[in-house]
Amino acid sequence: MKKTILTGIKPTGKIHLGNYIGAIKPALDLAKIPDYKAVYFVADSHGLTKIHTPNELRELSYGIAATWLALGLNPDKVIFYRQSDIPEIFELNWLLSCFTPKGLMNRAHAYKAIVDSNRESNKDIDFGVNMGLFNYPILMTADILMFKTEVVPVGKDQVQHVEIARDIAESFNHTYGETFLLPEYKIQEDTAVLPGLDGRKMSKSYNNTIPLFEEPKKLEKLINKIKTDSLPPEAPKDPDTSILFMIYKEFASPNEIAKMREEYAKGISWGEVKRELFNVMNHFIEEPREKYNELMASPSTIDKILQEGADKARSISAPFLKEIKRKIGFYA
Ligand code: ADP
């Protein structure tokens, strides 16, 4: 039996290097492992907690789908869909919410962070919080449990959500007998969190990102903005604490990486490292960027692929939801 591996990305901004290194690249590698059945989706309903402009939500959702496809995700080999096309997930979301202690949601880090910041600025603690945002981890749990997921590849910031999914699954299983599999998270240990241009975590929310499919000129400019220390060019430098090297090794060949390590040890200027980083990165994304632009110009192509994926997904979610509803006592 193949293990199901599932992950989603929410359309709240353009895909950036952090998303690529922390989520997409590892997920693409995992999808190639024969032991895994990969289920990947565009988490558009999660995006709705934040994006309330239809055009923007639509564009960003297509952007996520086009990114996966441009980077080589093969929709014939994986199940690839748009979350909002699977109504069973939203039904399950409600059912699971009846097994989720409110306190568990109070402790979820995204909500807690907002509460803390509201408190600091003397606002009502729930200022700016909609119920979608508050209940976000339950919807994520439904995403995961619906497909009997065993492995969830995510960035470090999502670990708590996967643990919440386990808690909710256990609580349900305890009441109705074994129903859901308990998922495990899988994080990229060596690239846990990629810092952004200002040194904080690279994130759409901080406006400090390098978009993955940026055009060459802009890409070069952004790379030049990455913060470095003030060591002189000739000083030996430590690649393992260098953001530039962290990104470089995701795009360079093993030979180039080994050579760059030597250059660091010998002493290389940050300007030179940035130039090299731009070269390998731009070379790597040239083809996918073209594919991405093509797909973005043809939304109906993306729609067709996602619809086929949704059909496959629903052939799993519909019968499973029925089984769950029977267990709960909705019918015999
Ligand atoms: P953002 O913080 O930009 O809003 P998301 O929360 O939508 O990004 O994250 C999408 C995926 O990318 C998640 O699996 C997340 O853990 C991963 N990710 C986001 N930012 C980074 C980062 N800076 N480093 C590593 N992984 C990241």
Ligand code: TRP
């Ligand atoms: N919450 C995830 C994020 O912000 C996106 C997501 C939604 C997800 N549902 C998921 C990730 C299920 C993994 C599994 O990045």
